[in-house]
Amino acid sequence: MSFEPKILGIACNWCTYTGADLAGTTRLQYPQNLRVVRVMCSSRINPSFIFRAFQMGADGVLIGGCHPGDCHYNTGNLYARRRLAVTKKILDFSGMEPERFRVEWISASEGNKFAEVVTEFTEQIRKLGPQTKFKIAL
Amino acid sequence: MAISFKQIEEKLKAESKRLLETGQVSVVLAYQNGYDEKHPMPYAAKCVSDVENIIFNEYCNFNMARYLVRYSRGTKIAIAVKAADSRAVIQLLHEEKVCREDVVVMGIPVYGMKNSETGQEIDGQTTCGLYNPVLYDILLGEEIHGKPVVSPFEVLTPYEAMDREDRFVFWKKEFDRCIRCYACRKACPMCYCDPCFIDQQKPRWGEKSPQSSGNFMYHLTRFHHLAGRCVDCGECSRACPVNIPLYLFHKKMAKECKEMFGQGAGMSLKDKPVLINFRVDDSDKILE
Numbered sequence: 001m002s003f004e005p006k007i008l009g010i011a012c013n014w015c016t017y018t019g020a021d022l023a024g025t026t027r028l029q030y031p032q033n034l035r036v037v038r039v040m041c042s043s044r045i046n047p048s049f050i051f052r053a054f055q056m057g058a059d060g061v062l063i064g065g066c067h068p069g070d071c072h073y074n075t076g077n078l079y080a081r082r083r084l085a086v087t088k089k090i091l092d093f094s095g096m097e098p099e100r101f102r103v104e105w106i107s108a109s110e111g112n113k114f115a116e117v118v119t120e121f122t123e124q125i126r127k128l129g130p131q132t133k134f135k136i137a138l
Numbered sequence: 139m140a141i142s143f144k145q146i147e148e149k150l151k152a153e154s155k156r157l158l159e160t161g162q163v164s165v166v167l168a169y170q171n172g173y174d175e176k177h178p179m180p181y182a183a184k185c186v187s188d189v190e191n192i193i194f195n196e197y198c199n200f201n202m203a204r205y206l207v208r209y210s211r212g213t214k215i216a217i218a219v220k221a222a223d224s225r226a227v228i229q230l231l232h233e234e235k236v237c238r239e240d241v242v243v244m245g246i247p248v249y250g251m252k253n254s255e256t257g258q259e260i261d262g263q264t265t266c267g268l269y270n271p272v273l274y275d276i277l278l279g280e281e282i283h284g285k286p287v288v289s290p291f292e293v294l295t296p297y298e299a300m301d302r303e304d305r306f307v308f309w310k311k312e313f314d315r316c317i318r319c320y321a322c323r324k325a326c327p328m329c330y331c332d333p334c335f336i337d338q339q340k341p342r343w344g345e346k347s348p349q350s351s352g353n354f355m356y357h358l359t360r361f362h363h364l365a366g367r368c369v370d371c372g373e374c375s376r377a378c379p380v381n382i383p384l385y386l387f388h389k390k391m392a393k394e395c396k397e398m399f400g401q402g403a404g405m406s407l408k409d410k411p412v413l414i415n416f417r418v419d420d421s422d423k424i425l426e
Contacts, residue, residue, distance in 0.1 A: 079413075082398075090365070093305070095303065
C-alpha cells in the first residue's frame with residue numbers, strides 16, 4: 001500500500017480556518033491528508049501539542065495563523081512566531097526533520113494559498129516518508 | 139591571581155552576620171558543609187548563630203536562586219550568588235516571583251569552580267562562562283577582569299556538526315537512560331511551576347513511567363519552557379544521577395534565542411525575556 005501521510009493542521013479561527021472554509025466553498029481541490037483542528041489564535045498553540053502530535057503518529061504538523069499585524073487579538077501571532085521558531089529549533093536539535101513542521105500565514109481571503117500550501121506540504125511529507133522517530137509503539 | 143575562597147567565605151560570613159543582626163533580612167541563602175568539603179549543601183541561615191555554619195569553596199556550585207521562590211512574598215532574603223545565579227535572580231525578578239526590595243544580592247566574582255563528582259573545572263563548559271555577577275548589592279571580593287572570555291557555546295560545535303540521524307540516536311540514547319527522578323527540575327531555578335506539566339493528570343501530556351516516549355516529551359517540553367529563560371548555570375546536568383548532558387540542549391536553545399532575538403536570559407533588568415516579548419519587525423525567516 002502506498003504511504004498516505006497523516007498531517008495535523010492547527011488553524012487559527014479568524015484567518016486560516018476561514019481561509020480553509022473559502023477553499024472549500026470555492027471547490028478547490030487539496031489532499032485529504034490534513035486533519036484540521038481549530039484554535040482561537042495561533043498563540044494558543046502549546047508547543048507540547050506539536051511534540052504530542054508527532055508522538056501520536058502525525059507525519060507532519062502544519063500551523064496556520066493570521067499574517068503578522070493582522071491578528072484578531074492584535075499581537076497573538078507575534079508571540080506565536082517567536083515561540084514556534086523555538087519549537088522548530090528544538091525539533092531540529094533533537095534530530096527530528098524540521099521540514100515536518102511548518103508555519104504559514106494564511107489570511108481569510110487566501111483560499112488559493114491554503115490549497116497550495118496543503119498540496120505542497122503533503123507532497124513534501126510524502127517524500128520524507130513515515131515519521132518513526134517520535135512515534136510511540138502503541 | 140588565584141581566587142581566595144577562604145577570603146570570600148570570611149566576607150560572606152561577615153556580611154551575613156551584619157544583615158541578620160541589623161534585621162535587614164530574615165534569611166540568608168548560602169552554603170554549608172556536607173559530609174566532606176567536596177560535598178557542600180545549600181543552607182538557609184535564619185539567625186546570627188547560624189552564620190558560623192556558612193562556608194564557601196570551589197565545590198559550592200548550587201544555584202541558590204532556586205530557593206528564592208520557596209519563601210512567601212515579603213520575606214526579606216539575602217542570597218549569595220555567582221555569575222550564573224545572579225542571572226537567575228534577574229530572570230525571577232522579570233517573572234515577578236520575587237520583588238527587588240525583598241532581596242539583598244551578595245555577588246561573588248569567582249572562577250575555577252569545580253564539579254564535585256569529576257573534579258573538573260566547569261567555567262564555560264557547563265556554565266555560562268561569566269566571572270562577575272550581573273546584578274549585586276554587595277560584592278564579596280573584587281570584580282575579575284583580564285581573564286580570557288570563554289564562549290559558553292563552544293562545547294556545542296561537535297553536536298551541531300553531527301548528522302541529524304546521529305544526533306537523534308545520541309539524544310535517544312541519553313533520554314532512554316533518564317529515570318525520571320526530576321532532579322533536573324528540582325535543581326533548576328526557573329522550574330517553579332506547580333504542578334509541573336508532566337505531573338498533570340488532565341490533560342496527560344506524557345507517560346510518567348521512565349520510558350522512551352515520556353522521556354522525550356518531558357525533556358523536549360522542558361527545554362521549550364526554559365528556552366530564553368535558562369541562565370546556563372548547568373545545575374540540571376550536575377544534579378542528574380545518570381549524567382544526561384542536559385546543558386547541551388539548554389545551551390543550544392540559548393544560542394538560538396541569542397541569534398534570533400539578540401539577547402541572553404537574565405543579562406539585564408531592562409530587557410524583557412524573549413518569549414514573553416515580540417517585535418513587529420521580527421523576521422519570518424526565523425520560522426524556516
